[in-house]
Amino acid sequence: MSRNGHAGPAAEPRNQGPVMAATAIFVGHFTMPRGTTFTAHWHPVHQLAWSAKGLLRVSSDRGSWLLPPSLALWIPAGLPHTTEAAGDTLMRSAYVDPARCPQIDWTEPTVVSVGPLLQALIGHLARTDLAPEARLRAEAVLLDVLHPVPVTSVSVTEPVDPRARAVARALAADPADGRSLSAWGTEVGASSRTLARLFVTETGLAFGQWREQLRMQAAMPFLAEGLTTEAVARRVGYASASSFVAAFRRVVGVTPRQYFPVFRVGR
Structure with missing residues (x-):
């Protein structure tokens, strides 16, 4: 096992730390x-x-x-x-x-x-x-030289109820799907009011907030690959690069360019 407590990349780390000896x-x-x-x-x-x-x-x-x-x-x-x-x-x-x-x-x-x-x-x-x-x-x-940056954690909780969970998994597979809760309700057999309640009680977020968090989470690997704002916006359900950048900053706390300095802006 290495000195930092990890047995190796494919193994579960142990609850140990490095032998610091005389070093910090x-x-x-x-x-x-x-x-x-x-x-x-x-x-x-x-x-x-x-x-x-x-x-x-x-x-x-x-x-x-x-x-x-x-x-x-x-x-x-x-x-x-x-x-x-x-x-x-x-x-x-x-x-x-x-x-x-x-x-x-x-x-x-x-x-x-x-x-x-x-x-x-x-x-x-x-x-x-x-x-x-x-x-x-x-x-x-x-x-x-350790300087904090105002980045907010981006995570989404999957609902437990099978109807809300079906919606969540479908959106995880296709974040650009812009159907309303009413349309989703028709598909999963629940009213829009029921789905709205389930998302709030089981994820802590209103459906619109939950979907926005999901879209930002889905966008990050695309941004890391160097896709343009326009391309990423389309893939995760935004009509324009500007609306996507505004949403990213609102959710994450910084712009895509600040999060990924090598991020390309052009088409």
Whole structure:
């Protein structure tokens, strides 16, 4: 087993953490083909989950985050979470001794931006030949450049009732389907009022809000692939790029360009 508590990309992680020894930060590397999942686990140290390549999905009872290389997620020590490769992914996680970073007191999962400096520092600290003084300096700089970004978790809960669940699964298969609740009710054998009530009571969101969350979740892999706003908007059910961008910012908290810096705007 590796020092970060993972037995390997295809195995369930153990509830252990790295042997920090004299260092504050240990960097682990994981090659994760699409669909590779580390099931629910936790670490006694903080984790900065980052994908150097591909898309990483991290989920907990606090939310779900899809992370391109421009973003990482600070996961507080002791928080159970799952990690999944949403594409062919190279995960580089920095594991941080809580006793060595008193300046960071985040108790909730926190998204941080990953620019060239932070990327270089993670790579630098993955080295095993650093002198102790050089490592300590690099660790201090890494902790100093962690800057939160106002990204909201995007997750959808599937209803339990079979009628509402049928609607939810159909929309997950085709987020662009714009049928009204009345039309869906005719298909699944329930009134629009019943479906509306079921979505609120079983997902915590009104149907329109739930569908918007689902569409944003569905849009992210397309954005990561570099599809244009127009193409993504059509695939997830928006009539124009501008309406999609407005919805993305409303739900996620930032624009697609801010979330995916290499995102293309043209046709």
